[in-house]
Amino acid sequence: MIEQATALFRVSTRGQGFTDISDKVTAWVHDVGAREGLLTLHVKHTSCSLTIQENADPDVRHDLLIALDGLAPRGADYRHSIEGPDDMPAHIRTMLTATSLSIPVIDGAVQLGTWQGLYLIEHRDAPHERAIAAHLSFEG
Amino acid sequence: MIEQATALFRVSTRGQGFTDISDKVTAWVHDVGAREGLLTLHVKHTSCSLTIQENADPDVRHDLLIALDGLAPRGADYRHSIEGPDDMPAHIRTMLTATSLSIPVIDGAVQLGTWQGLYLIEHRDAPHERAIAAHLSFEG
Amino acid sequence: MIEQATALFRVSTRGQGFTDISDKVTAWVHDVGAREGLLTLHVKHTSCSLTIQENADPDVRHDLLIALDGLAPRGADYRHSIEGPDDMPAHIRTMLTATSLSIPVIDGAVQLGTWQGLYLIEHRDAPHERAIAAHLSFEG
Numbered sequence: 001m002i003e004q005a006t007a008l009f010r011v012s013t014r015g016q017g018f019t020d021i022s023d024k025v026t027a028w029v030h031d032v033g034a035r036e037g038l039l040t041l042h043v044k045h046t047s048c049s050l051t052i053q054e055n056a057d058p059d060v061r062h063d064l065l066i067a068l069d070g071l072a073p074r075g076a077d078y079r080h081s082i083e084g085p086d087d088m089p090a091h092i093r094t095m096l097t098a099t100s101l102s103i104p105v106i107d108g109a110v111q112l113g114t115w116q117g118l119y120l121i122e123h124r125d126a127p128h129e130r131a132i133a134a135h136l137s138f139e140g
Numbered sequence: 141m142i143e144q145a146t147a148l149f150r151v152s153t154r155g156q157g158f159t160d161i162s163d164k165v166t167a168w169v170h171d172v173g174a175r176e177g178l179l180t181l182h183v184k185h186t187s188c189s190l191t192i193q194e195n196a197d198p199d200v201r202h203d204l205l206i207a208l209d210g211l212a213p214r215g216a217d218y219r220h221s222i223e224g225p226d227d228m229p230a231h232i233r234t235m236l237t238a239t240s241l242s243i244p245v246i247d248g249a250v251q252l253g254t255w256q257g258l259y260l261i262e263h264r265d266a267p268h269e270r271a272i273a274a275h276l277s278f279e280g
Numbered sequence: 281m282i283e284q285a286t287a288l289f290r291v292s293t294r295g296q297g298f299t300d301i302s303d304k305v306t307a308w309v310h311d312v313g314a315r316e317g318l319l320t321l322h323v324k325h326t327s328c329s330l331t332i333q334e335n336a337d338p339d340v341r342h343d344l345l346i347a348l349d350g351l352a353p354r355g356a357d358y359r360h361s362i363e364g365p366d367d368m369p370a371h372i373r374t375m376l377t378a379t380s381l382s383i384p385v386i387d388g389a390v391q392l393g394t395w396q397g398l399y400l401i402e403h404r405d406a407p408h409e410r411a412i413a414a415h416l417s418f419e420g
Contacts, residue, residue, distance in 0.1 A: 002142050002282050002417065004279065006176055006246045036286055038320055038415045040178055040242045044253030046194045052379045053371060054326045059360035060371055067352060067372045072207060080199035091193060091200055092207045099192045100242045102320045102380045104415035106286045111413035113324030133251035135178045135244035137142065137277060137417060139284065142282050144419065146316060146386045180318055180382045184393030186334045212347060220339035231333060231340055232347045239332045240382045273391035275318045275384035277282065277417060 002137055005032045009041075009132040013048065013122035016086075018061045021132070022118045026110050029136060034105050037138025041118070042100040044131045047090035048122045049097040055117030068093045068123070090123030097121060105138060142277055145172045149181075149272040153188065153262035156226075158201045161272070162258045166250050169276060174245050177278025181258070182240040184271045187230035188262045189237040195257030208233045208263070230263030237261060245278060282417055285312045289321075289412040293328065293402035296366075298341045301412070302398045306390050309416060314385050317418025321398070322380040324411045327370035328402045329377040335397030348373045348403070370403030377401060385418060 007028055011019055029039055043050050054060045072092035080088045101118070104111045112118065120130060147168055151159055169179055183190050194200045212232035220228045241258070244251045252258065260270060287308055291299055309319055323330050334340045352372035360368045381398070384391045392398065400410060 002284060004142060004176060004178075004277070006244055008246070036284060038178075038284075038318075038417065040244060042243045042251055044251060044256060046192065046200075046253070046255055051375050052326065053375060057360055057362075059358075060368065063358045063360050063368050064372060064375055067356075067375075071211065071351065071376075076207075078199075078203045080197050080203050082197075088200065088203050092204060095191050095193060095204055095207075096211075096236055096376055098238070098378070102242050102382050102415075103322045104286055104320060104413040106288070106413060111322055111324060113326070113411070115326055116324065131253070133244040133246060135242075137178065137284070144282060144316060144318075144417070146384055148386070178318075180384060182383045182391055184391060184396065186332065186340075186393070186395055211351065216347075218339075218343045220337050220343050222337075228340065228343050232344060235331050235333060235344055235347075236351075236376055238378070242382050271393070273384040273386060275382075277318065 002139055005136045007134040009134060011120050011130045014127050015125050016122055018119045018121055020117050021120055025118055029110055032136055033140040034136055034138035035108050035140055037105045037136055039105055039110055040102045040135045042133045044133060046094050047124050048120055048130050049094040049099060050101050051097050051119050051121055052116050053119055054115050056115055086125045093123045142279055145276045147274040149274060151260050151270045153270060154267050155265050156262055158259045158261055160257050161260055165258055169250050172276055173280040174276055174278035175248050175280055177245040177276055179245055179250055180242045180275045182273045186234055187264050188260055188270050189234040189239060190241050191237050191259050191261055192256050193259055194255050196255055226265045233263045282419055285416045287414040291400050291410045294407050295405050296402055298399045298401055300397050301400055305398055309390055312416055313420040314416055314418035315388050315420055317385040317416055319385055319390055320382045320415045322413045326374055327404050328400060328410050329374040329379060330381050331377050331399050331401055332396050333399055334395050336395055366405045373403045
């Protein structure tokens with residue numbers, strides 16, 4: 001019989017950059033006792049986002065941030081500027097990455113690949129408290 | 141006991157731009173009677189897409205469209221041109237944004253943040269009738 | 281009563297390009313016997329990704345690759361270069377496209393639109409064996 005569980009994760013960020021949430025999320029799936037199921041994460045903001053990326057070489061995250069800076073530069077002529085020069089680029093970067101992610105759970109393991117980490121990407125300059133809604137449908 | 145419901149939403153667009161589908165979607169979740177569950181939306185096209193973005197300042201959507209125009213410009217030298225100069229950019233913009241989204245439902249509320257709206261982005265110049273397939277797994 | 285099924289799909293790629301996985305995936309959904317439900321795919325890598333794109337004119341995929349080349353060029357000054365000049369662009373292209381996708385199943389049919397195909401995009405130069413974790417919650 002399939003059951004479900006939900007949770008709200010809080011993530012404190014320190015300005016623009018990646019926060020690894022893999023351990024927090026996989027610990028929850030383990031605590032719930034899921035053997036097989038589906039995990040879904042949804043970030044409740046429009047100026048930070050989710051991604052699954054390489055967790056080995058930190059230079060990868062550095063280069064990803066540089067890439068996002070180039071794709072949604074701060075200096076562009078945005079109409080929406082009242083929340084600061086980092087806000088509109090943050091919305092664009094959110095649109096280009098992910099707001100929700102879904103990952104199967106098989107044999108008790110969230111099906112992340114060997115080099116995959118789950119990250120929240122903060123796109124604003126200032127530290128923020130961010131919320132991620134999580135859902136798990138599972139059999140134990 | 142977990143149940144499921146499905147629906148097909150029709151969205152009429154008026155050419156390139158954002159259509160807010162939040163009310164339509166959350167009304168359906170309410171009518172189905174979901175107290176806890178998972179909502180999934182999938183747009184059945186390759187020249188329009190889905191995104192979750194700020195619903196407060198309309199200038200944000202204006203700037204997002206300008207950004208997409210820059211990332212996938214009309215004037216580029218595309219091989220696929222038989223459907224018009226707006227078609228290939230529309231495919232690229234769809235690839236860079238989202239075709240499917242999943243959002244948990246907790247305590248009867250679709251877990252959109254305070255400033256999050258659900259949008260269909262029309263990437264073609266002409267008005268279109270678009271279809272979104274929706275799925276809800278839930279307990280009432 | 282809702283049931284679930286999981287699978288691990290193997291996809292052999294021949295270097296940068298699109299591999300159509302629509303038939304493989306929809307055949308599995310049919311074999312499982314799903315009449316109504318939710319299909320989720322998650323690719324277990326950070327240098328290839330998933331997308332849903334036009335399956336009619338192959339020129340579309342050609343132009344999509346050119347677009348990704350432009351958005352995440354090989355020649356940029358990346359810190360992460362030890363895995364070759366195609367690796368960091370591959371991570372960026374993965375971040376800009378999709379790692380997971382969810383599609384409702386209604387009346388026995390995965391709700392892909394008429395022109396929608398499910399693709400794995402290989403972003404590396406060399407052929408790779410790729411793994412996709414799949415989950416299906418369904419009623420038969």
